Amino acid sequence: MSFYRQQLYDSPSGWAAEHLRDRGLGTVLARDSEWSVGYAPDGWSQLVGHLRRAGFGDGEIVAAGLAFVTSNGSLVDRFRDRITFPTHDEELRPVGFIGRAAGDRLRYLNTRNTEIYSKAHVLVGLDAQVERLQTGAVPVFVEGTMDAPAVSLAGPEWAGVACCGTAITREQALIARAHSRTSTVLVALDGDLGGQVGAVRSLPVLSEVFDEVLFARLPDKQDPAALHTAGRGRLGGVLGSARPLADFAIEVELAKWSNVLDHLSGQVNAVRAVAPLVASLPAGRVAGEVARLARTVHLDEQVVSREVLAAVGCRRHARSRPRAGRRSGADLETDVPQICRDL
Numbered sequence: 001m002s003f004y005r006q007q008l009y010d011s012p013s014g015w016a017a018e019h020l021r022d023r024g025l026g027t028v029l030a031r032d033s034e035w036s037v038g039y040a041p042d043g044w045s046q047l048v049g050h051l052r053r054a055g056f057g058d059g060e061i062v063a064a065g066l067a068f069v070t071s072n073g074s075l076v077d078r079f080r081d082r083i084t085f086p087t088h089d090e091e092l093r094p095v096g097f098i099g100r101a102a103g104d105r106l107r108y109l110n111t112r113n114t115e116i117y118s119k120a121h122v123l124v125g126l127d128a129q130v131e132r133l134q135t136g137a138v139p140v141f142v143e144g145t146m147d148a149p150a151v152s153l154a155g156p157e158w159a160g161v162a163c164c165g166t167a168i169t170r171e172q173a174l175i176a177r178a179h180s181r182t183s184t185v186l187v188a189l190d191g192d193l194g195g196q197v198g199a200v201r202s203l204p205v206l207s208e209v210f211d212e213v214l215f216a217r218l219p220d221k222q223d224p225a226a227l228h229t230a231g232r233g234r235l236g237g238v239l240g241s242a243r244p245l246a247d248f249a250i251e252v253e254l255a256k257w258s259n260v261l262d263h264l265s266g267q268v269n270a271v272r273a274v275a276p277l278v279a280s281l282p283a284g285r286v287a288g289e290v291a292r293l294a295r296t297v298h299l300d301e302q303v304v305s306r307e308v309l310a311a312v313g314c315r316r317h318a319r320s321r322p323r324a325g326r327r328s329g330a331d332l333e334t335d336v337p338q339i340c341r342d343l
Contacts, residue, residue: 001094003050004038004084011039015102016083024229025149034128035149036086040079040099047077065096065111079109085145085162087111087122090175098124098145098164108145110164120169123176124148124162130179132159139176140186140216140239141168141202142224143195150228151188154236158186160224166190166198173209183211186242191218200249207246207280215245246280250289253277254296267297271307279311286312 008016008029016039017029028035040047048067052058058075061067067075082099089095096111111117125148126133132152133139137159140151144162151160163172166189176185185206189195199215206213216239218227227235253274260266271293278289290308294301 001036001038001086003047004040004079004097005036006038007041008037008039008083011041014039019083019102022229023146023150023225024153024231025146025225027153028149035125036094036127037149038084038086040077040082040084040097042081044076044080045074047079048075063114065114065117078111082109083145085124085148086127087117087119087124087164088127089116089122090171090178092127092130092179094127095122098162100145108164119164120167121171121175123172124164125152125159126161126175126179128152129159129161132156133176133180136181138182138184138186138214139180140188140224141172141176141206143189143198144223144225147188147224150225150235151239153228154224154233154239158239160188166194166201168198168202168205170205170208173206177209184214185210185212186214186216186239187245188216188218188224188239188242190223191220195223196248196252199245200252203245203249203277203280212282213245213280214242215248216242217248244281244285246277249277250274250293257297261297267299268303270297271299271304275304275307275311278308 009031011017020026020028020037027033028037048061051061051066061075062069065078067077070076079097079099082101085098085100086094087096087098096114096117099109101107101109110119124145129137129152137157140158140160142148142151142160142162143164143166145164148160148162151158161176163169168187187199187202187206189199195218203213218224218238224235227238254270257266257270257273261270274293278286278293281289286308290304291301294304
């Protein structure tokens with residue numbers, strides 16, 4: 001990481017530094033910043049040359065996902081002319097990078113899958129906010145790398161962690177929970193259809209790991225970094241008005257059944273579809289939601305209650321199962337290659 005970081009320091013007037021400042025993220029440029037944001041310089045093999053001089057072999061460089069071999073046998077940097085964000089695993093080890101380009105190029109480029117890197121098993125921003133999380137800050141899942149520091153600047157009560165997409169995985173949820181003091185999590189994906197769908201799909205995953213799952217609905221076609229850039233505390237206001245994600249998910253699911261709620265079969269099927277979402281609400285809110293749902297679908301409250309109680313039983317059973325899929329240090333290589341630390 002240090003190589004990319006130094007490149008950013010060495011180019012204070014370059015597009016990468018200017019872009020960060022334009023997005024209101026100039027604080028990450030400070031040498032004492034906890035954010036390890038860097039810059040992969042333009043050129044074919046600047047990183048390769050640096051690593052070779054540091055004593056790493058070409059095989060190690062390729063295995064780490066930092067370069068690739070061309071058809072003529074040359075070794076070329078994977079990340080070129082990109083802002084770089086390191087990704088970390090559960091043990092806070094740097095295992096890969098996300099590179100952000102300017103212009104019309106492919107905007108985001110990930111480290112290819114390696115023995116230690118898989119996008120579904122890492123987060124961006126976690127390492128920079130461990131102390132904040134351990135003092136009670138709420139982890140906030142966001143899509144983009146720029147969104148994570150934007151959330152952290154919105155207030156000390158939040159810690160932005162990027163999953164780099166709309167799919168929040170169980171492994172990522174477990175990583176965030178392992179380093180959080182609170183059992184609350186907030187989802188603040190982009191304010192578009194993809195972000196909303198991703199937020200709803202994340203509810204079962206996050207509910208198995210966190211006790212309370214909140215949702216911040218962003219304005220249409222906006223992301224946290226854009227709101228932060230707009231200033232006037234807009235991002236903090238949106239995060240501060242978060243509500244249970246289950247509420248939003250219930251609204252979305254019920255809307256799918258709106259055309260058949262005049263039939264008994266449609267009413268029952270709608271309740272069965274929504275019951276698991278109601279069951280995921282805090283216990284003190286379930287009774288009120290059952291009554292509201294009964295009125296909405298025009299069914300007796302006892303019918304709705306039975307379906308929700310059945311869903312509660314299923315949820316408890318699911319949470320009591322051993323949490324499979326959580327990677328331990330033994331599942332990875334004994335030690336992360338030194339190459340990842342020397343960057």
